[in-house]
Amino acid sequence: MATDETSVDGVAGRYASALFELAKESSNIEGIESDLVNFQSLLDESPDLVRLVRSPVIAADDQQKAMAAILDRAGIGGLTANFLKLVTANRRLFVIQDMIKVYRSLAAKARGEITAEVTSAFALNDEQVSALKETLKASVGKDVTLQSRVDPSILGGLIVKVGSRMIDSSLKTKLQNMKTALNGAGA
Incomplete structure (x- = not known):
């Protein structure tokens, strides 16, 4: 049976739900969604960034430094940057695309x-x-x-x-x- 429910199961769902709740509290759901769409665009355009995100062999410190530079260059700051840095520090960056997908679904559902x-x-x-x-x-x-x-x-x-x-x-x-x-x- 088809439903319109957004799945918040698993790592991606938990992280996306937490970000969505923080975004709601700060009344910035759309701004964060825009930043996440911007980051997804960077992923879509750069195979090197996809490798950085998905590779388990890249050292955590190197991944964190690279992400900080990328976020700075892309103009992504505030809560979104802190979230992406936390995801990187927790070595969960490999599921960021799923997190973005779930967040966008939650934001869309909130808009009806x-x-x-x-x-x-x-x-x-x-x-x-x-x-x-x-x-x-x-x-x-x-x-x-x-x-x-x-x-x-x-x-x-x-x-x-x-x-x-x-x-x-x-x-x-x-x-x-x-x-x-x-x-x-x-x-």
Whole structure:
């Protein structure tokens, strides 16, 4: 059964929930969400940063120094920077992308929105994002916040996840389905 509940299980959920509560207390939910989106953009653009975040072989001190420099350069400060530094110090940086996802879902829920994860082969322009939001809003009956991700391996089309529902209209999947059908027809 599909639900709109945001999962706060596990390490990512606990950290994201704690950050969300602190953000709510300081009336800065949107500001922190903006900083986290900014950090996610840095991750999306930099394979080196992804290696820093995920690698267990990088020494804790080196990881902390690098994160401090990155946050300073990106202009991420305050509660968000303190949170990211704490996550780094606790050696939980490898789940930061899940923490960001959960935080954004909590923030969207607080605004009365639901979150949709969208994967596309190419970055969507503003017009496409707007049209997709409107289509999803008509489908689910609520405002929709999009978490976009680019994955060139899907070749074309979109993969959209809303709650437990997934719509995969990617060219890669369609080609795989066609290949399966052709292999089955030749048997």
